[in-house]
Amino acid sequence: MARQVKLFQGNEACAYGALYAGCSFFAGYPITPSTEVAEVMAKELPKRGGAFMQMEDEIASMAAIIGASLAGAKSMTATSGPGFSLKQENIGFAAIAEVPCVVVNVMRGGPSTGVPTGPGQSDIMQCRWGTHGDHPIITITPAYVQEIFSETVRAFNLAEKYRNPVIIAFDEIVGHMRERIEIPEPGELEVIDRKKPDVPPEEYFPYDSSKGDIPPMANFFEGYRYHVTGLNHDRTGFPINACELVHIEEERLLRKIYANRDDIVKNDEYMLDDAEVAVFAYGACGRSAREAVDMARKEGIKIGLLRPLTMWPFPDREVEALAERVKAIIVPELSLGQIILEVERCSKGKCRIDGIFRVDGEPISPFQILDKVKEVL
Amino acid sequence: MAYDYSRYLRNDKFPHIWCPGCTYGIVLKAIIRAIDKAGLKQDDTAIVSGIGCASRLPGYVDFNTLHTTHGRAIAFATGIKMVKPDKNVLVITGDGDATAIGGNHFIHACRRNIDITVVVFNNYIYGMTGGQYSPTTPTGAVATTMPYGNVDPQFNILELAKGAGATFIARGTAYHAAGIDNLVVEAIKHKGLSVVEIINACPTTYGRRNKFKSPTDMLLWMKDHFLPVTAFEKLPPEKTAGKLPMGILYREEKPEYTEMYYSMVKRVQEGGK
Ligand SMILES: Cc1ncc(C[n+]2csc(CCOP(=O)(O)OP(=O)(O)O)c2C)c(N)n1
Ligand code: SF4
Numbered sequence: 001m002a003r004q005v006k007l008f009q010g011n012e013a014c015a016y017g018a019l020y021a022g023c024s025f026f027a028g029y030p031i032t033p034s035t036e037v038a039e040v041m042a043k044e045l046p047k048r049g050g051a052f053m054q055m056e057d058e059i060a061s062m063a064a065i066i067g068a069s070l071a072g073a074k075s076m077t078a079t080s081g082p083g084f085s086l087k088q089e090n091i092g093f094a095a096i097a098e099v100p101c102v103v104v105n106v107m108r109g110g111p112s113t114g115v116p117t118g119p120g121q122s123d124i125m126q127c128r129w130g131t132h133g134d135h136p137i138i139t140i141t142p143a144y145v146q147e148i149f150s151e152t153v154r155a156f157n158l159a160e161k162y163r164n165p166v167i168i169a170f171d172e173i174v175g176h177m178r179e180r181i182e183i184p185e186p187g188e189l190e191v192i193d194r195k196k197p198d199v200p201p202e203e204y205f206p207y208d209s210s211k212g213d214i215p216p217m218a219n220f221f222e223g224y225r226y227h228v229t230g231l232n233h234d235r236t237g238f239p240i241n242a243c244e245l246v247h248i249e250e251e252r253l254l255r256k257i258y259a260n261r262d263d264i265v266k267n268d269e270y271m272l273d274d275a276e277v278a279v280f281a282y283g284a285c286g287r288s289a290r291e292a293v294d295m296a297r298k299e300g301i302k303i304g305l306l307r308p309l310t311m312w313p314f315p316d317r318e319v320e321a322l323a324e325r326v327k328a329i330i331v332p333e334l335s336l337g338q339i340i341l342e343v344e345r346c347s348k349g350k351c352r353i354d355g356i357f358r359v360d361g362e363p364i365s366p367f368q369i370l371d372k373v374k375e376v377l
Numbered sequence: 378m379a380y381d382y383s384r385y386l387r388n389d390k391f392p393h394i395w396c397p398g399c400t401y402g403i404v405l406k407a408i409i410r411a412i413d414k415a416g417l418k419q420d421d422t423a424i425v426s427g428i429g430c431a432s433r434l435p436g437y438v439d440f441n442t443l444h445t446t447h448g449r450a451i452a453f454a455t456g457i458k459m460v461k462p463d464k465n466v467l468v469i470t471g472d473g474d475a476t477a478i479g480g481n482h483f484i485h486a487c488r489r490n491i492d493i494t495v496v497v498f499n500n501y502i503y504g505m506t507g508g509q510y511s512p513t514t515p516t517g518a519v520a521t522t523m524p525y526g527n528v529d530p531q532f533n534i535l536e537l538a539k540g541a542g543a544t545f546i547a548r549g550t551a552y553h554a555a556g557i558d559n560l561v562v563e564a565i566k567h568k569g570l571s572v573v574e575i576i577n578a579c580p581t582t583y584g585r586r587n588k589f590k591s592p593t594d595m596l597l598w599m600k601d602h603f604l605p606v607t608a609f610e611k612l613p614p615e616k617t618a619g620k621l622p623m624g625i626l627y628r629e630e631k632p633e634y635t636e637m638y639y640s641m642v643k644r645v646q647e648g649g650k
Contacts, residue, residue: 025460046645051459051638056485060452063445063482067425067456070443071464075456093446220441220457221464223420227387227436229444238390238436 003182010175011078013145014104014168015040016183017152018076021191023102024050025073027064029057029083032116033172034106037078058083062090065101069094070228072219074156078104080172081114084123084130091165092131093230095253098207098215100159100194102152104168106175107283107334109359118361119172121283122335127167128312134250136257138264139167139312141282145179150189151309157192158264162256163214169311171334173284173363197224205235207249213256261313268307269318271297275304277373278326280319280343282308284363285332291366296373303373311339316346323347328376332356332364352376385409385419387439394433398580398592400551401498405434407554408469408496411561422465425454427479429471429505430579431498448479451486454493462492462635465565472499473511476532480512487541490569491634496561497534497572500579508582519586535626538572544629545571551578552599553623563625569633576603 008016015037018026026041028034038054045052050073055061058079065075079087084105094101107123109115123130127139138158142151152168159166197204197216206226208215215235218224231239232246240246257264268286271293272278281289286307296303306322306329308315319342323329328351331340340355347353356372358364386409395401412422422440426432428447435442445453450468458466475483475497486493502520503509510520512532519526535546545567547560557575564571578584578595589595602620604612609622 025456027456046642049642049646051642053455053459055452055455056481059449060455060482060485063449063452064456064459066445067443067453068460069456070441071423071457071460073460089446090449220423220443221421221461225419225439225441227442227444229436230446231444 003185006181006183007178008145008181009036009178010145010148010170011036011106012040013149013181014078014152015044017149018102018156019044019048020149020184020189021074021153021156022193023074023076023156024048025065025068025075026050026077027053027055027061027068027075028077028079029055029061031080031083033108033175034078034080034083034104036175037104037106058086059090062087062103066090066094066097066099069099069101070220072222074100074160076102076104078106080106081108081110081116081123082112084126088130092133092135094165095131095135095137096230096232097228098163098217099165099228100163101165102155102159102168103165107169107171109361115361117172119284119363120334120359121171121285122338122359124169124311124335125338127169134254136164136254137167137312138162138164138257138310139169141169141308141311143170143174143283143286143307145174145177146181147309148174149181150184153189153191157190160192160194161214162260163194163217164257171283201225206237207233207235209235209252213252213259258313264310264313265315265318266309267315267318268305268309270305270307272304272306272322275302275326277303277328277330277376278322279303279305279330279332279369280339281305281332282311282339283334285334288364288366289332289369292369292373295366295370301373301377314342314346319343319346320348320350323350326351328352328354330354330356330369330372330376332369334358334364380410382406382409385412385438387437390437393437395430396581398578399430400578400596401431401434403551403554404498404557404575404577405437407557408561409438411558411565414558415562415565417465417565422467423454423457424467424469425450425457426469427471427474429474429503431469431471432474434469448474448477449482450474451479451482451493451495455486455491458491458493458635459638462639466493467565468493468495470495470497471504472497472501472513472534473503476512476534476537484537484541487538487543487570487572489634490542490544490631492568492570494561494564494571494573497574498577499534499574500577500583502579502583504579504582508586518583534574535572539627542570543572544569544631545625546627547571547625548574548576548603548621548623550576550599550603550623552596553603556623560625567628569631
């Protein structure tokens, strides 16, 4: 059977990717430019027996998807700008309580109400550090409509596999752009479900890390009665006060993600082998950068692109290796310079780093990138 | 024979964190008796709370328990109930948790009439953080953040709930502890959002600052200020001034949210519009 071909917006592809991954609960609150994700879920979930809820605000939406996940559903919320700020406290709850869930952030201009209808990439650090405290996080940054579909499936897989909240961050340009997409057949993309306990209830500890950093997860109402809290807790799930164990448990939380970074980190590397200059770009900027590479190559200029599909954990080793062999790394961003700080940190002074920053609501064009490349060469 | 609470308790989690003289333990026992009487199975029941002294209750009881963020318990509980509409979901929350930071979730859950039982422990104060005023602190009372007497008007939690659409409201007090059981049993049995307000005493952060010489004085105050609703309604207004009714104050049959939602799902799946 041939794959279904659709002309989808990025936001629509995200919703259908979630459904493909088995998402059966969505809670959200309307906000531009993410609303279409909710609208598709409101339409499609009932057809599949799932539940959609428009909650009273983004705090409630985040809370509801955590509750739904504990009750056994794969769950998601979607938001933008101010709404993403409101979700932060409960994102931290999902991280410490190790509840799988997916949070979509279609990035617009900010701070505050900012430019509601304009694109932005200035939440990328908030994706990493938005909630308080040390916490593990995964952030996925797709750039093409087809990729949003498959990366949304991957986001659910990572959430389920690592028992962690996963953020999907793309900008308004990609969210609202329409492209041709082929819907994968069922079974074509891998779909991962959370690992269930293989011990009887009386032997179950919800945060048991004796067999690895990711504890198997029982859902509520399956006979494994346990306690979930946002307080630091031990393997039984019950609170512990500041003591050695807090340190050990917090380290496990981070290690759960960072020791598995090779499984989580994913990059699109384009024409990097002989590149003299590299562009580090994601989302809409990643698309422009690819064009810029093609244009430059036609002129005989050797540039390449490192386009992260996983932004957090950051592709630190890849950036460092790149910095060792290129003259410069150009970082175009729809912000006044955020991810460039990570590129600078990881390149350890081994090459020149130049940014192109823009927050006037317009994308960074391939020409702008090409001009910058010529300037540094 | 004394009632055996132990099968519903996580016995190894005691002693609890509550202060001597705190009435939360009394209410915990009543809630256990009610759950038992209502016949809820432990595996089929989730108890969800926010943050505060009251919200520590779920840690002590052997159910599927979830201690969430401040004010958000009802929103977490809503997610659980939507996914598992045939399971029992109870929320334990404090007056600040439910009506200040969580006020928005509280009223919207009432409006939806989702089948969750919300038990609000009203001690008129923020206990856990040491006695700051809450939306239910009486006007004139002293709190650490109202050292000269509270000028904020008070919320009536149950009127708030009723106004927002709750279909079952009831009030009990820690003094009238035996009466709590039936209120909670009926609230659990009620199909729709039920709110049970239980008046509690926080001698540590409220009583001491407000001329209650002992925890007993606070219980006696409850005895004097709350009347069974049947008696309350027979009295002329001058006799009920400063007092409140207890018992089941309102009950109404209305379509329940998850039933409405899943009947829509059924209609859609059968090809309807
Ligand atoms: C977002 C947030 N703000 C503030 C707090 C601090 N805090 C913890 S408990 C509490 C008040 C609890 O009062 P109440 O809900 O009345 O319950 P009680 O402790 O009296 O049982 C506050 C303000 C918090 N934990 N989270
Ligand atoms: S502070 Fe008040 S509410 Fe908290 S445990 Fe002590 S007496 Fe109870």
